[in-house]
Amino acid sequence: MLTVKRINGNYKSRLLSGAGTWLKAMVLGALALAFSIQASAQDAQLTNSSFVALPGGKLEVRLDFDTPPPSPKAYLIDSPPRLVLDLLGVSNELGSRQLDIETGQVDSLNFAQAEGRLRIVANLNEPVDYRTYTENNSLFVQFSGSSGADVVAAKQPIQSSNKPANMSAMQDGRTRVQGIDFERIEAGGGRVVVTMSDDEAGLDIIEEGNNVVVNLVGAGLSPNLEQRVDVQDFATPVMFIDSMVNGENTSLLIKPSAEPYDYMAYQTGNQLYVDFKPITADEQENGRDAFPYDGEKIDLNFQDVSVRSILQIIAEVAEMNLVISDQVDSSAGNITLRLKNVPWDQALDIILKTKGLDKREVGNVLMIGTAQEISQREQQELESQKQVEELAPLVTEFIQIDFRRASDLKGHIEAAKLISERGFILADDQTNVLMIRETAAQIEDIRRTLGRFDVEVAQILIEARIVEASESDSRELGIRWGFGTSGSINGNNFNVGGVQDDLLGLGTATDVGDIAGLAVDYGASTTSALSIGFASSSVLLAAELSAMESDGRVNIVSQPKVITTNGNPARISSGQKVPYQTNDDGTVDTEFEEVELSLDVTPQINPGDRISLDIDINKDSVAGAAPNGELIIDTNSLQTSISVPDGDTVVLGGIFITSDTNDEYKTPVLGDIPVLGNLFKQRVTSSDKQELLIFITPKLVRESLTVR
Secondary structure, three states: OOOOEEOHHHOOOOOOOOOHHHHHHHHOOOOHHHOOOOOOOOOEEEEEEEEEEEOOOEEEEEEEEOOOOOOOEEEEEOOOOEEEEEEEOEEEOOOOOEEEEEEOOEEEEEEEEEOOEEEEEEEEOOOEEEEEEEEOOEEEEEEEEEOOOOOOOOOOOOOOOOOOOOOOHHHHOOEEEEEEEEEEEHHHEEEEEEEEOOOOOEEEEEEEOOEEEEEEEOEEEOHHHOOEEEOHHHOOOEEEEEEEEEOOEEEEEEEEOOOOEEEEEEEEOOEEEEEEEEOOHHHHHHOOOOOOOOOOEEEEEEEEEEHHHHHHHHHHHHOOEEEEOOHHHHHHOEEEEEEEEEEHHHHHHHHHHHHOEEEEEEOOEEEEEEHHHHHHHHHHHHHHHHHHHHHOOEEEEEEEOOOOOHHHHHHHHHHOOOOOOOOEEEEEOOOOEEEEEEEHHHHHHHHHHHHHHOOOOOEEEEEEEEEEEEHHHHHHHHHHHEOOEEEEEOOEEEEEOEEOOEEOOOOOOOOOOOOOEOOOOOOOOOOOOOEEEEEOOHHHHHHHHHHHHHOOOEEEEEOOEEEEEOOOOEEEEEEEEEEEEEEEOOEEEEEEEEEEEEEEEEEEEEOOOEEEEEEEEEEEEEEEEOOOOOEEEEEEEEEEEEEEEOOOEEEEEEEEEEEEEEEEEEOOOHHHOOOHHHHHEEEEEEEEEEEEEEEEEEEEOOOOOOOO
């Protein structure tokens, strides 16, 4: 049997869903094919049936036979709740086909004789836990209450009068535990592996506090295995494993750590596996384990049954069509399996992995075969498909490109390897047409790909205002637009302002006060490298600049506008070519040096109509001439990346133009007299410092936007 439970938080996932279809299939004989074992030479006969209520709300049914009965094949059905027991080679000699119980969880027992076996159906009032065991000529079925009730350790069978109570498992032929191993599995999990002499032992798994108890009903334990095993060094959810004898049974008490975990148990053949998996913090926060299986939950209890028969049962539960390869019978053979309350898709995976099988789902059809067979079949299909493609006729198609350049999309198609060795693609940028020669199927793939790329690209209008202002006027301009604040980063001064909490600085500012108003202190001290600010009203900004220009206080150098597509750079430049002369071996040449103010902006539209801008500003000026006649160029540059809302303005400053003037005025003759001449002359020294301010306003181009 198999259970999957969450330990911490007192939560147990024991979902019981309907399995009416499965019940009908079993009752009608869909499972009859699973049992091809011939009856023994002398059939056992059911001679008597009785029941007794036990403490704790439990019920025990006793079935007596004239000879020792065979081990039952048990199937538990959830909806309606039923327990089905199949006894091969047994006949019903009760004289009745029904036993009314109407006690606890069991309403009645029905006995049906068919195809060399006796089927016993227990009609339950609700899903229950159960176990079966045999003693001499009797079969006992014990119902332990509802699935949510507490379950105690397996009841010890009554000792036979002709068998000593201390007879060992080796002496009486019972199932015995041959080994208990532990191993670390993937994702930090741990696995307890119990190896038994055969697959006849009953299995019951319960929780006692924070411990997991595995009861092997009717299994003996060698004295050398009755011990505690410390597995803490494996760094898994399991700390200790205590194995002990419990009357005629063997019990394993598995003590986990305090960390949350899930566990599951399943048996294949004579080996029982109990896997523990830690629950991550994310899984615990979400309140559930990231469990990959969501199929209807079922119970399976088979001993030496063909894999094909179990697969047919799972297909019935899943309501899927089933195709099984002939190689499954020869390679997989039979299997012994006990699973309880397990999703059918998980049960299917366990069976396939155990027997080296694989599956493919195509619509409502489940195809199962050996892993090698499926791999070979898929390889053959690929080779066949390749041959069909090589023999398919080529057609020529002309595709008109609407929004992109044909040559660009040609590169995309070639990079995606959508053109075969037989085909080709040509691009004509004049007509913006792609010419493609390929198979019809391949051309359809190319059309779908082009449809993802050939779409209208959003456009952005970039307005720039380049303004020269004196240092005092630039500060006044900032004051007019709002109160600015300043701070320092690593000893470098900076100035930052903004609109309603929309600030952008060069880092985390210190000693920054409250911001009020609409914009920025655009000025910068002599040690400042850059000033950045925002203004949300480009209309008011334009009006203020125009007013200051009319007063002669600022000089608007240029107001360029340019439209570019999303992700493509736009360049705005203004300057002149300055001539200068060079003398090379007596040859005088006139050359030109380009001195310009350039602005490169690359916009990127982000969610929420925000626009990211990669800005590169370069300002050149002539500082003088070198002795060889070449010009000395002063260069100021700025690179930054910012994000602003659609229509807002970002202001960049910190580029200064400084000019120093020294003038001397004197009276002729008298001003040249040494010492006394100073009385007849005047020296005037002036310094003019201007700051270059750049206002950038990006706007998304919409259908209603008109650029004038």
